[in-house]
Amino acid sequence: MARSVTPFLMFEGAAEEAMRFYVPLFAGSDVKHVELYKSGEMGPEGTVKRAAFTLAGQDVICIDSPAKHGFTFTPSMSLFVECEDEAEFDNAFAQLSSGGAVMMAPDNYGFSRKFGWLSDRFGVSWQLNLS
Structure with missing residues (x-):
């Protein structure tokens, strides 16, 4: 186990x-x-x-990694963050998206109050959620 x-x-x-x-x-x-x-x-x-x-x-x-690879991070695997409040959400989204790419802008998509999906400047994908 x-x-x-x-x-x-x-x-x-x-x-x-x-x-x-x-x-x-x-x-x-x-x-x-x-x-x-x-x-x-x-x-x-x-x-x-x-x-x-x-x-x-x-x-x-x-x-x-000491070895060079033909791949990097992909949005199919992301870090999902349940934010405490709107201030935390907004700050994290602004910081993480700076120099990165927004895949879903912060909005109410029907499954939560506020959700956003982005890739940061390092290529790591994040989903931020405010229930």
Whole structure:
């Protein structure tokens, strides 16, 4: 039986920047651990070998992959956030969409009071919801 399921975000050089960008957006978020590649290791020195953080209490892991891949993040997998209030929603949406792409602008789509879907400047997809 699995002990846990944790979102795992793989970047190519922007893991620490992304993590430190995400953490201040939501209460109950914190950087727990950052391990960087050292000289002579598999990845470029100073990039993230493995980092752990929480977003609104949800554990998340991220790395900077030392291998280049022919793929990146896709909107078919996203982080779904139930926002506490409209101020949190509006702030998170504005911050996350800056430099990214809006797939569904904030609106009442009938299934919630306010919903928005975006891809941030790192390519990570987010669905923000206000029930």
